[in-house]
Amino acid sequence: MFKRLRGYFSTDLSIDLGTANTLIYVRDKGIVLNEPSVVAVQDEPTRGGKIIVAVGTEAKNMLGRTPGHITAVRPMKDGVIADFTYTEKMLQYFINKVHGNRTLKPSPRVLVCVPFGSTQVERRAIRESAEGAGARNVAHRE
Amino acid sequence: MAAAVGAGLPVHEPRGSMVLDIGGGTSEVAVLSLNGVVYANSARIGGDRFDEAIMNYVRRNYGILIGEATSERIKIEIGSAYPGTQVRELSVKGRNLSEGVPRSFTLNSNEILEALQEPLQSIVSAVKQALEQTPPELGADVAERGIVLTGGGALLRDIDKLLTEETGLPVMVADDPLTCVARGGGRILELMDELGPGHFGLE
Numbered sequence: 001m002f003k004r005l006r007g008y009f010s011t012d013l014s015i016d017l018g019t020a021n022t023l024i025y026v027r028d029k030g031i032v033l034n035e036p037s038v039v040a041v042q043d044e045p046t047r048g049g050k051i052i053v054a055v056g057t058e059a060k061n062m063l064g065r066t067p068g069h070i071t072a073v074r075p076m077k078d079g080v081i082a083d084f085t086y087t088e089k090m091l092q093y094f095i096n097k098v099h100g101n102r103t104l105k106p107s108p109r110v111l112v113c114v115p116f117g118s119t120q121v122e123r124r125a126i127r128e129s130a131e132g133a134g135a136r137n138v139a140h141r142e
Numbered sequence: 143m144a145a146a147v148g149a150g151l152p153v154h155e156p157r158g159s160m161v162l163d164i165g166g167g168t169s170e171v172a173v174l175s176l177n178g179v180v181y182a183n184s185a186r187i188g189g190d191r192f193d194e195a196i197m198n199y200v201r202r203n204y205g206i207l208i209g210e211a212t213s214e215r216i217k218i219e220i221g222s223a224y225p226g227t228q229v230r231e232l233s234v235k236g237r238n239l240s241e242g243v244p245r246s247f248t249l250n251s252n253e254i255l256e257a258l259q260e261p262l263q264s265i266v267s268a269v270k271q272a273l274e275q276t277p278p279e280l281g282a283d284v285a286e287r288g289i290v291l292t293g294g295g296a297l298l299r300d301i302d303k304l305l306t307e308e309t310g311l312p313v314m315v316a317d318d319p320l321t322c323v324a325r326g327g328g329r330i331l332e333l334m335d336e337l338g339p340g341h342f343g344l345e
Contacts (some may be wrong), residue, residue, distance in 0.1 A: 014327030016144070020166025020189055020294060023324035027332060031321050037166075064209045078186045079168035111327045113144045115168045116182040139334075 013095065013135075014111045017126065019076045022056075022090070024098050032098045036060040039086045040072040052086075055093045079115035080122045081129060091133035110135040145292040146174050148326025149316035153177055158280030159287070162269060162305075163323065164295020166190055169265050171272040173280055181275050185268040189294050191261045192217050199257030200236065204247055208236035217298070220251040223262055224300035224307070262301075266308045273309065288312030292322040 014025040017037070024033040035056030042053045053070060054062060062072040075086035095108065110130050114123055130138045143153070151159040153174045162171045166189045172182040193213040200208050208216075212234055220230040230251040238245045269289070273281060288311055291302060296319040305313040316322050 012328075012331050014144075014324055014331055016321075016323040016327065018166050018323075019168070021320070023321055025321075025324040025328035027328055031324055034321070064211060077167060079165060079184070079188075109331070111331050113323050113327050115165075116170050116172065116179070116184045118184075 011099075012109045012111075013098070014113070015091070015094075015130075016113050017076065017087075017091070019074070019079055022094060024094060026098060033094055035094070037076050037090065038063060038072055038074050039090050040066070040070055041086065043069045052089055052093075055090055080118060081125045084125060084129065087125075088129040088132040091129055095133050095135070107134050107136045109137045111139045143172065143174060143179060144324075144326035144330060145170075145316075145322045146172070146290070146326065147329050148322035148324070149290050149292050149319075151290060157287075158276065158283035160272070160276075160284040160289045162265075162289055162291050162296075163293040164188055164265065164291065164298075164301075165293045169268060169293075169295065171269055173272065173276050173284065175280055175283075180277065180280055181272055183268055183272055183275075185264060187261050187264045187268075189214075189217075192221070192258055192295075192298070195261055196221075196254060196257050199253070200249070201239070203253070204236075205239045206236040206245060206247060207239055208234065212236065216249060216254060217258075220249065221254045221258065222251050222299035223255070223258065224303040225255060226251070226300060258298075262304065265295075266305065269305060269309060273311075285311055288314060291315045292319045294320055 012027050016023040020037060022035055022037045023031055026032050038059040039052060040054040040059040040062045041050045044051045059072050066072050073083060073086060075083040075090060081087045112126055112130055114126055127138045145163040146153050146159055146161040149161060153159055154177050156176050158173055158175050160173050168184050169187050170182065170184045173180045193210055196213045196216055197208055200206055216232060216234060220232045231248055233246055233248045235244055235246045291313065296315045302313040302315055
């Protein structure tokens with residue numbers, strides 16, 4: 001119910017969540033984001049987990065060049081989600097990045113494009129990732 | 143589907159449109175008519191597989207190990223899908239396996255063409271399979287209007303020539319192939335507001 005209220009302050013997004021690049025299209029604005037689907041994560045033993053140090057282009061430059069405590073990963077593989085948590089984090093980062101309105105946490109209506117052959121399990125993973133990233137209403141399209 | 147809308151194909155008409163989307167991880171070929179998918183197939187071959195093929199080729203023939211980023215750069219700068227008149231060269235650096243020391247060497251576009259043969263053939267056979275499975279009436283429309291390429295893989299030099307040669311059909315690359323899917327998705331969202339979600343068979 002609160003999500004719906006927040007929805008009034010958000011715009012519709014169309015996301016191409018690709019293996020190599022993620023693109024976001026906003027109505028009336030065109031393509032607003034085009035970045036590689038890469039996340040760089042750093043081990044943080046004190047806080048008992050991992051923190052994200054970079055997403056997108058910055059993280060892509062780190063691929064294959066990371067020291068021991070940082071890993072640069074591509075959370076999508078073969079058009080499907082290989083790493084659920086990082087995909088969610090990455091989407092969250094991208095959605096926040098394209099949203100100018102910061103007073104309310106954005107909760108846009110989202111259309112995610114999925115590969116045709118993807119299974120129900122894969123689609124559900126994408127849906128949950130997008131919902132976890134704050135999407136209000138997620139639709140799929142091949 | 144989204145790719146076809148983004149490429150500006152008349153998918154709402156009762157005519158067959160064929161679209162081939164070569165992405166990073168998968169390639170998808172689909173025949174669409176009346177806003178619906180008539181036939182679609184997805185092959186797990188894409189840009190990543192091209193990079194891998196180049197990496198393996200260089201390791202086998204030069205005994206040199208290169209990274210993913212270098213491999214991608216080679217593909218973008220001198221990769222092609224069809225023998226061209228002009229041979230391009232690129233100097234790259236990688237670790238020599240027998241000496242264990244980084245070395246510089248030169249690759250040319252014909253070698254990359256050879257390296258890419260296997261993944262390219264898989265894409266061609268996916269397209270041929272799609273053409274075989276398409277109902278004849280729609281197949282005739284496709285023969286008349288051709289296949290549209292989208293996705294990053296469409297940027298590979300002369301991939302349209304390769305497909306024209308293999309299928310005998312006109313093939314064209316969409317405008318701005320990288321952003322087709324996202325733009326098409328946006329257009330579908332707009333149409334959904336006008337016509338209702340059922341119109342596109344959305345979940």
